[in-house]
Amino acid sequence: MTTLALIACLALGVAAEPGSIADRIAGAAPGDVIEVGPGVYRERIRIDKPLRLVGVGRPVIDGGGSGDIVEITAPNVEFRGFEVRNTGIDLDKENCAIRVLAPFAVIEDNVVSDVLFGIDLKGAPDSVVRGNRIGGKDLDVARRGDGLRLWRSDRVRIENNEIHDGRDAILWYSNGVEVRGNVAHRCRYGFHLMYSDNVVLEDNEVAENSVGVYFMYSHTLELRRNRLVRNRGPSGYGLGLKETDRFTIEDNVIVGNRVGVYVDGSPFTSKKPGEFTRNTFAYNDVGVTFLPAVRGNVLWENNFVDNFEQVCVLGRGELTGNEFARDDRGNYWSDYVGYDEDRDGLGDWEHCSERLFESMLDREPKLRVFLLSPAESAIEFVARAVPAVRPEPKFSDPAPLMQPIAAKASAERDARRGPLAAAATALLAVGGLAFVVARSGLGLARETT
Amino acid sequence: MTAALTVTSDDRAGSRPPSALSNVVALGMRQLRDAVRSRWFALYTLAFTALGLAVSYVSAHAAGGAGVSGFGRTTAGLLNLVLLIVPLMALTAGAGSIASDRERGMLPYLLAQPIARWELLLGTYLGLALALFASVTLGLGACAAVLAAMGERTDPGSIVWLAVLSCILALGMLSVGMLVSVVTRRASVATGTAVFLWLALVFGTDLGLMAGTIAFKLRIQTLFGLCLANPLQVFKMWSLHVIDASIDVLGPAGTYALDTWGSALSWIFAGALAAWVVVPLGLATAIFARRSPV
Missing domain, CATH: 3.80.20 (24 nucleotide stem-loop, u2 snrnp hairpin iv. U2 a'; Chain A)
Incomplete structure (x- = not known):
């Protein structure tokens, strides 16, 4: 019994105060391997x-x-x-x-x-x-x-x-x-580049930060197959580009951010156009925001799915210096209203963004409080019916895609089909029960009245 | 149900006058039965379900190959639908109730029974409310079932929350409908008034407020306060608040509300909607107590 206790004490002692790592480093020769066993070491270490x-x-x-x-x-x-x-x-x-x-x-x-x-x-x-x-x-x-x-x-x-x-x-x-x-x-910032060139970011998941990825004053950057999800801080950009040059943004899934991509002074020079391709911008408050002076970007084969505002030009302006298609391939727009009669996969009409409520929002952000209300739909309806109040188009995509491009980076979370089915069953059961009560109460009510 | 059973047996025995509760339950059951058998109930439930299914299907489909379901706006789409249909359903149902009883000469007959007027009103209200609950939950339940079958990853909690809040909205609008029903003499006038109110609440106030925001450069707190006056806006903001855990999607006003009120926000929304349930119904009861039944 006593021996056991003694061993336990010893073991505890060893666990609590193991030999110092600093001492072992001091005693080691360059190139040595030091294996450190489990325990809590309360010390500071310098490896010199x-x-x-x-x-x-x-x-x-x-x-x-x-x-x-x-x-x-x-x-x-x-x-x-x-x-x-x-x-x-x-x-x-x-x-x-x-x-x-x-x-x-x-x-x-x-x-x-x-x-x-x-x-x-x-x-x-x-x-x-x-x-x-x-x-x-x-x-x-x-x-x-x-x-x-x-x-x-x-x-x-x-x-x-x-x-x-x-x-x-x-x-x-x-x-x-x-x-x-x-x-x-x-x-705060998922990944932030300052004056760092020739950087590659691939297959990262950047979620629920204030800002996802921010490139500043850097050039020759590649952002590929990343998932930038629900970055919703005060500025809340999935990706921000400030005075960045020679960048390629491809195959990213950019979902649920306040602003999917924020473009400020990028590309900085005209050495290479800013390339955005095969990205999915979905369910952001704004898909892509451009500052008015931005030019030299090309966006093609991206999916723009149900962003409250697909493309925004801050301070109202036109995006004439940027292109929304390359080699006759445009982007997929969930709000495209045209059709594809010749079945070549491209819409027969160009896609123009001319939503009245959107242009009102650009002018008066306070009106966002009316998002998702029927009055918003009413305003859009009026804008379609009465060309006189239709706003100037911000940009046009000459060759909109009819089908979305399949995403390579997936934003899927774990399947939760079971609980959803359970919720469905519960709701149907409650509704059904009320119905049954009404029906079975029928005979009783007839007797009472 | 058991309450209703005891009502009948008590009535048969004739031993003592029925209690207020049993009166209300019996009247509620009558109203519920009428409602469930009526055309408007079937029509609204069908329309609501069909439109809801369309919204669910389209939004589940739109994200299609993009691999982003589960972040979708499905719930938001359904929310928009609820905003349109549920107030119309509740307002017209409420407006039609007492007014049509009066028009058909049913009201004097009912009031000749040993029941208080407030019992009649409350019974009618509860019966219709239950019918509306059935309609809303069946509709949203069907949508959830379709979404689940399509493999959409909508958060199940959000649909349940939407159903609960829709029911609360229905209660409020039904309350307003009852008030309309009590003050008008003819059923057609009551229904017309209800539809007019619906238009005003759904489109009129919002459009007016939008114009006001631009014209008078309303301050953000004024704008938020005015939005609280519209039950539909309150419902919308509350839904976004519980479903998204944030109303910052509503821009400056939303961010202001979140910063200023924080966790009290749910209670503010609940209070605003509760006022829309209690006040019109209370008014209706007071007026109904004084009015002649014919």
Whole structure:
């Protein structure tokens, strides 16, 4: 009995105060592999020689709620399999869970939770950040730090990470970065590029952030097969483009945002048109918003499905400098009213946006409160019937598609057919019951009267 | 049902006068039976269901290959339909009730029974309300069934919420209809008034308010306050609020309401609609108590 208790005590002791990781790093030679067993390590770590630090059984490194936790100052460090948690909350000092200050780092398969800044790469080119889960502190957005930040770190690969409840995942002055298969939820900006060129973002899911993806002052960008869903902050763009150049936006699914894509001063030069193709813009408040001076974009083979406003020109203007078709292929518009008599898959009439209520909204945003009311439909009806009040078309698509293009990135969530069927049954049952009561009450009522 | 049963047995025994509750239940059952057998009920239910199915089918189909069902505007489309049909249904049903009884000479006969006038009014109201509930839930239930069969991923909760709120809207509009019914002498006038009111609520007030917003540059809080005066707007905002968890889709006014009232918003909407249920019905009761039945 006593021996058992003694062993238990020992085991607990070991679990509570394992040998310090910092000591083992100090004692290691460059190139060594340090395996760290499970337990909670309350310490700060600086890795100043090329080592592989491998957590076995997900050891926890706890910062105790102040300062930074892990700092990597030597190149060629690998850091994997840990849980790093509980940084300070000092925004001035940018308290950070894992800070990398040297190139060729591999940060993989870590859980980073309850932190101000998650993973911060400063001058760490050619690094890999893969399969980490980064969760911010439960703070007001203005007091949060960035879940992931790159500063002058070229050719970094960011793959299959999950970032939630942070401020931004942001790239500063980092060229040639590849961002693939990540998930960003409930942050301020899902992914934010500042002065970062030749960046590729593919197969990411960016949902329920204030803004999904924002490109600023960058060029040669590819955004492909991403899902930008329900980003509904005060500006609420699925994708924002500010003075961005040479970009290709294709095969994305952009759904339920306040504004699907917001285009401001992009493309910045006339070197290459801004290309938007095979994207699906669906159920956003506004599909695509252009600032009036924007020109040089080409949109073809996109689906515009039931956005309250499909295309908006802020401050009223025309989109003459932009094209809505390439090689005689336009876009699919759910509100297209024409037909396809020659059956070539293209509408025989060009698609013009000339909805009266929409143009009223552009002029007086307060009127949005009448969205979805029958009065809105009445106004559209009047506009169709009386050409005199029909607004000037904002743009025209000369070759509208009759069928939507099949999306490559899917915005489907888990099938919930069962509950819907149950709801249907419940409603039918309630209605049926009332009906049956009425019928069976028939005989009784006849007797009473 | 059991209440109704006891009513009959008590009446047969003749031991004591029936209670107010049993009176109301018996009158309600009569009204419900009449309503369910009547043409308007069948017609409205059919029209509502057919249009609802069309909306569901089209919106489930529109997203088609785009792979974005489940974020759809199906519920929003149904909401638009409810806004059009349910008030018309409830207003005309309410307006037709007492007025037609009076026109057919049924009212003096009914009031010759040992029942209070408010019992008659309440019984009629509840009977019609139940008929409307049946109509609304059958219609929306059928839509949900079609959506489920088409593999649409509409949130089931949103349809149930829509049904519940539609029933509350129906109660309010029925209440207004009853008031119309009590103050008019002829059934045709009552129905005409109901249709006029419907037009005013569905189109008139909104269009007027739109014009007012532009002409007088209404402030956002004034606009929101005025919207609260229209039961249809309240229903719409409440539905969006519970279904989408947000009315920010309604632009500045929605964002203002959300920022200012936050979680109290549901209670504001509930209070506004409850007023539309209680006030007209109370007025109707007061007027009906004084008026001659012929």
